[in-house]
Amino acid sequence: MLEVLTGTGLAIAAGLNAYIPLLLLGLAGRFLDVVALPAGWTWLENEWVLGGLAVLLVIELIADKVPAVDTINDWLQTIIRPAAGGIVFGSGSGAQTVAVTDPGEFVASQQWVPIAAGVVIALLVHLAKMAARPAANALTAGAAAPVLSTAEDIGAVGFSVLALVLPVMVVVALLALVIAVPLMFARARRRRLSVEQV
Numbered sequence: 778m779l780e781v782l783t784g785t786g787l788a789i790a791a792g793l794n795a796y797i798p799l800l801l802l803g804l805a806g807r808f809l810d811v812v813a814l815p816a817g818w819t820w821l822e823n824e825w826v827l828g829g830l831a832v833l834l835v836i837e838l839i840a841d842k843v844p845a846v847d848t849i850n851d852w853l854q855t856i857i858r859p860a861a862g863g864i865v866f867g868s869g870s871g872a873q874t875v876a877v878t879d880p881g882e883f884v885a886s887q888q889w890v891p892i893a894a895g896v897v898i899a900l901l902v903h904l905a906k907m908a909a910r911p912a913a914n915a916l917t918a919g920a921a922a923p924v925l926s927t928a929e930d931i932g933a934v935g936f937s938v939l940a941l942v943l944p945v946m947v948v949v950a951l952l953a954l955v956i957a958v959p960l961m962f963a964r965a966r967r968r969r970l971s972v973e974q975v
């Protein structure tokens with residue numbers, strides 16, 4: 778069960794930012810004793826892979842904070858984020874972490890199931906982000922782009938760390954996210970209406 782929560786948390790993070798969970802998982806596997814990646818996924822620990830992910834992350838961090846460019850970036854990431862979700866779910870749910878000391882039958886029995894689950898989870902998160910971003914930009918005349926992007930990056934780091942260290946908290950964080958996002962949009966809409974009435 779914990780391996781499913783680990784994979785889910787990493788896939789959610791990949792839906793927000795493809796490179797953060799990949800980079801954190803690779804760095805944790807390479808430098809920390811808290812993660813031991815399964816044999817088929819140790820390439821994530823390779824220094825060239827980590828360097829490439831770091832460069833891609835910097836590009837993503839910049840592009841995602843510029844209004845209009847963030848929408849183009851989201852379209853380009855439609856394949857990358859779900860693919861990253863499949864990779865991190867498959868590798869994370871099969872890894873030995875602080876919480877998951879013996880990955881269960883879910884990973885061992887059918888190796889394609891965790892990858893497919895990660896693709897679907899990351900795609901759903903990505904599509905929600907992709908739909909919300911243009912609306913937020915329109916409501917705020919583009920001012921929301923850097924704020925939302927920063928919040929998404931923090932969320933991706935948070936989900937990744939929780940998934941590796943305390944996977945049970947992934948459920949709590951997901952519930953908080955589901956409640957917080959509609960409240961933020963409602964607040965922004967009320968603020969915009971009050972400004973238009975003045």
